[in-house]
Amino acid sequence: MSDKKVRVRFAPSPTGGLHLGGVRTVLYNYLFAKQQGGEFILRIEDTDQSRFVPGAEAYIYDCLRWVGLEPDESAEKGGRYGPYRQSERKELYRNYADQLVAEGHAYYAFDTPEELDAMRQQYKTEENPSPQYDHTVRMSMRNSLTLDGDKVHELMHSNTPYVVRIKMPENETIGLNDMIRGEVNFNTSLVDDKVLLKSDGMPTYHLAVVVDDRLMEITHAFRGEEWLPSAPVHILLWKYLFGLDKMPQWAHFPLILGPNGKLSKRDGAKYGFPVFAMNWTDPQTGELTEGFKEQGFLPEAFINQLAVLGWNDGTGQEIFSLEELVQKFSMDRVHSAGAKFDYEKAKWFNQEWIKKRHAEDLLPEVKKVLSVKDIEVKEDAKLLTVINLVKDRCTLLTDFVEQAGYFFQTPKQADFSAVRAKWNDDKALFFTELIRNYQLAAVWNATDLEHNFKEIAAARQLKPGELMLPLRIMLVGGKFGPGVFEIAEFIGRDETIKRIQQGLQQLAAGEI
RNA sequence: GCCGCGUUGGUCAAGGGGUUAAGACGCAUCCCUUUCACGGAUGAAUCACGGGUUCGAUUCCCGUACGCGGUACCA
Numbered sequence: 001m002s003d004k005k006v007r008v009r010f011a012p013s014p015t016g017g018l019h020l021g022g023v024r025t026v027l028y029n030y031l032f033a034k035q036q037g038g039e040f041i042l043r044i045e046d047t048d049q050s051r052f053v054p055g056a057e058a059y060i061y062d063c064l065r066w067v068g069l070e071p072d073e074s075a076e077k078g079g080r081y082g083p084y085r086q087s088e089r090k091e092l093y094r095n096y097a098d099q100l101v102a103e104g105h106a107y108y109a110f111d112t113p114e115e116l117d118a119m120r121q122q123y124k125t126e127e128n129p130s131p132q133y134d135h136t137v138r139m140s141m142r143n144s145l146t147l148d149g150d151k152v153h154e155l156m157h158s159n160t161p162y163v164v165r166i167k168m169p170e171n172e173t174i175g176l177n178d179m180i181r182g183e184v185n186f187n188t189s190l191v192d193d194k195v196l197l198k199s200d201g202m203p204t205y206h207l208a209v210v211v212d213d214r215l216m217e218i219t220h221a222f223r224g225e226e227w228l229p230s231a232p233v234h235i236l237l238w239k240y241l242f243g244l245d246k247m248p249q250w251a252h253f254p255l256i257l258g259p260n261g262k263l264s265k266r267d268g269a270k271y272g273f274p275v276f277a278m279n280w281t282d283p284q285t286g287e288l289t290e291g292f293k294e295q296g297f298l299p300e301a302f303i304n305q306l307a308v309l310g311w312n313d314g315t316g317q318e319i320f321s322l323e324e325l326v327q328k329f330s331m332d333r334v335h336s337a338g339a340k341f342d343y344e345k346a347k348w349f350n351q352e353w354i355k356k357r358h359a360e361d362l363l364p365e366v367k368k369v370l371s372v373k374d375i376e377v378k379e380d381a382k383l384l385t386v387i388n389l390v391k392d393r394c395t396l397l398t399d400f401v402e403q404a405g406y407f408f409q410t411p412k413q414a415d416f417s418a419v420r421a422k423w424n425d426d427k428a429l430f431f432t433e434l435i436r437n438y439q440l441a442a443v444w445n446a447t448d449l450e451h452n453f454k455e456i457a458a459a460r461q462l463k464p465g466e467l468m469l470p471l472r473i474m475l476v477g478g479k480f481g482p483g484v485f486e487i488a489e490f491i492g493r494d495e496t497i498k499r500i501q502q503g504l505q506q507l508a509a510g511e512i
Numbered sequence: 513g514c515c516g517c518g519u520u521g522g523u524c525a526a527g528g529g530g531u532u533a534a535g536a537c538g539c540a541u542c543c544c545u546u547u548c549a550c551g552g553a554u555g556a557a558u559c560a561c562g563g564g565u566u567c568g569a570u571u572c573c574c575g576u577a578c579g580c581g582g583u584a585c586c587a
Contacts, residue, residue, distance in 0.1 A: 013587045048586055113585080127513040130583055163585055181517070190515055191583090198585040205587050229516055229582040254518080255580070262580070308536095312525065316535045335518095335525090338580060342523045345537040355550080393549040403549090418547090465546035472547055480548035 006038025008220045009213070010071070013045045014056035017280030017289055018063045020263060020341060021224060021256040024306040028253060029222050030069045031307075031329040038219070042071035043212060044085040047202045052087075054283055063277040067299045068322055081216040086208050093203035096211050096241055097164040097196050101144070105240045106196060109133075109143040110155055110162045132192035135170050161199035166206075166233060168193055174232040179220075179251035179331045186232040194233050206230060210237040213248055221248040225338070228252045251331055254310050255338040263341060273343035277302070296369065296396030297346075301353040305346045309339050319352055351395045359387040366400045373401045375408050382407075385490065389482045403481065407490055410499060411477025416507055418479055419470045423507050430460055430467060431504055435497050444493050446485035453485070474503030 010029045012022060033040035042064070046052050057075070064070055073079030083089055100106035111119070116133070119141065123131035131137070138145060143165070144152045156162065172188040196207040203211070213221055231250065238247040256263050259271055278291035292302050304320055313320075313328045320328065354362065363380060366387055370377060377383045383404075390403040405411075416423075437452050453471075457464045472484045475496065481487060488496045 011587090015587075045587065051586065109585095116585090125513080129513060132514095132583065161585090165585095184516070186516075195585050200585080202585090204585070208587095224581090225517065226581055226587090231516095252517085257580075309524070314526070316526070318524090318536060337518050339525090340523060342537065345524065348537055351550095390549090392551090463546085468546050476547085478548085482548090484547080 005217070006033060006036040006220060007041060007216065007218045008033040008038060008222065009041040009043050009216065009218050010222075011043040011045045011209070011212075012060050013048070013051070014060065015048075015051045015053055016056060016282065017276035017291070018060055018278070019275045020277075020306065023063070023067065023277050023302070024256060024309065025222065025224055025253055026064065026069050027067075027303060027306055027325075028311075028329070028331075028334065031325055032220065032222065032331060033072075034326045035329055039072045040069075041079070041081070041216060041218070042074035042084065043216070044075055044087075045205065045208065047086045047198075047204065047208055049087075049200065049202070057085075059278070059280060066278060066293055067303050069303075086203070086212070089208075089212070090202060092215070093197060093207055093211055094201065097203070097207060100166070100196070100237075100240055101164060103240065104167070105236075106164050106166050107138075107144045108152060108156070108162045109141065109165045109193075109195075110147075110160055111142050112161075115142065133165065134192040135168060135189065138165075138167075138193055163195045163199050164197040165193040165195055166236065168233075168236070174235050176231050176235060176250060178228075179249055180254075180334050181228075181252065181336050184228065184231070188232060188236075191232050194230070196237075206233050206237065210234050210241065214238075214242045214246060218248045220251070222251045222253065225252045225255050251334070254335055256309060257338050257340045259340070271343070273341075273346070292346075296398035297350050298353045298357070298365070298397065300357075301346075301350040304353065305349040309341065310335050319349075319356070347395050354391055354394050354397070357391075359384045359391065362387050362391065365397050366404065369397050369400050370404065370408075373405065375401070375405050377408055382490075389486065389490075393480070393482075406476050406481070407487070410495070410502070414473050414477040414503060414506065415479075416470070416473055416503070416510065419473060420507065420510055422466065423470070423510075426460065426462060427467060427470065428504060428508065430456060430462055431470070431500055433460075435500055438493060438497055438500075441493070444489060446483065446489040449488050450485040470503065470507070471500070474499050 008029045010026045012018065012026075030040050032038075042060075044057055044060075046057070061074075061076055071077065073081065073084065075082070075084040078084075097106065101108060119133070119137060120131050123137065133141070140146070145167070147155070168191050169188045174186045174188055176184045176186075178184055194206050195204050197203055209221070212218075231252075235244070235247065238244055258264065258275075263275060264270075274290050274292050274295055276289050276291045278293045280289045280291065281287065282289075293299070300321060303322060303325075304318075307320060307325050307329070308318055311329065311334045312318075313330075314333060363383060367377060367383065386404045386407045387400075390400070393403050394400055433456055434453065437456060438449070441448065441452065453467070454464050457467055468484060469479065472479065472481070475484060475487050475491070491499075
């Protein structure tokens with residue numbers, strides 16, 4: 001490893017919930033940084049005041065804490081290279097913008113939104129639906145290239161709003177060596193004169209990334225593929241401002257797609273699965289978007305599944321802990337093609353992680369899930385037993401409500417439809433006798449209960465198989481769960497008898 | 513439209529000039545289980561298309577199609 005310190009940053013914009021692609025971007029950044037023994041920095045990109053959402057920044061930190069990807073430096077933690085919010089760095093950027101203008105790489109533009117709109121209308125054609133502000137039109141716009149010096153001076157001193165735009169050179173090839181995609185080339189004539197500094201004095205992303213990456217000594221800049229088209233702007237800025245030799249290495253991650261195309265950020269409900277890491281409530285609309293956490297996902301599973309959506313280690317292994325990922329991740333095995341998110345597979349990962357986790361480690365989460373449904377468990381030891389009995393049957397943490405609830409609460413309703421048709425007096429009498437037997441049973445354990453059950457059945461010439469299911473439904477409320485007699489042992493004599501009596505009543509009532 | 517990135521079963525994917533083209537999810541069938549899962553076994557299902565190069569292309573090259581991204585004083 002080189003002696004050069006690796007610094008990797010992830011820069012979310014606090015405009016709403018943290019979606020799948022965002023989490024994976026953090027993950028890959030984190031994995032690379034940790035693997036190289038470098039630092040992982042979180043910078044907040046809140047340069048767009050109008051889209052800034054209160055609470056979104058705190059939410060991002062909550063999500064990162066949940067999945068265990070905490071940054072080494074951030075606005076929360078502070079550090080040598082702060083401030084970590086772009087809004088607090090505002091003054092830094094203007095000087096660089098002015099420097100670019102002074103050196104002829106950028107210019108001041110005074111065009112109003114109306115004028116820009118008029119220009120786009122004017123040049124708009126069938127073939128060119130969105131004309132750019134580029135070398136072909138800039139000499140006919142109102143900017144410091146077309147206006148004389150006095151006029152520019154006058155406009156600027158009379159508080160006329162203006163922006164700084166990069167002056168894209170004509171017909172140059174800008175190359176980028178992407179760690180995932182290799183050489184990617186752009187012709188500068190086809191890139192527009194992007195705004196670098198907005199009229200409110202805040203930088204755009206383009207100026208901010210390069211200035212911040214330089215000042216924070218970022219060595220590797222990884223982001224989503226949607227940024228690839230603006231890479232030439234950033235490279236040019238590096239060239240003009242700091243020199244290409246200081247530029248970080250780039251990697252553009254593939255996109256995560258929804259069931260039909262792009263995964264849209266705000267409507268997970270539409271897909272029938274979440275898109276955000278955690279519950280997100282839009283402060284404007286009050287609209288709640290459910291997150292993976294609240295759906296019942298384990299953070300390990302969530303991370304695991306995202307990690308292998310676009311990367312694999314080549315061995316066929318699919319279950320990775322975060323530690324293993326740090327060890328095995330490699331940028332050159334990250335795919336270049338986008339991948340569709342598969343909720344079914346996500347659930348499978350969760351199931352695997354529930355099976356993998358020890359009951360003790362599942363306990364706090366299961367307790368929480370149960371208490372939400374008003375199932376209070378007094379003794380941890382009892383819950384531990386139940387978790388071990390049922391965890392192989394749970395896909396999501398929320399499944400514990402159904403799978404474990406009846407151990408602690410009499411089922412609210414029982415579904416006897418599967419046995420009703422075959423129900424008869426002989427069976428009813430059998431259960432009546434069973435109750436008597438269980439009332440008198442000297443010991444209360446699964447094997448003895450089963451033994452007695454079968455003995456009575458044999459004496460009455462009934463098939464135990466036809467009686468097991470009714471018993472299960474009486475105790476559990478449905479056709480699921482571990483061995484019936486184990487359940488009976490767990491819930492105890494009184495409760496078992498009570499549930500059989502209730503079941504008998506229900507079945508009797510149903511026959512009329 | 514233009515620019516960029518992509519394209520191996522339904523989905524995630526391994527492979528990378530000669531293979532019976534791995535594996536996983538899902539699906540189906542069976543075994544285990546007097547329930548439901550878990551577990552085990554089996555099965556159906558894939559190299560977008562057209563040209564090259566080559567003795568031989570899923571693999572390399574060029575086109576085409578399709579998908580996605582960008583084309584904002586959003587990131």
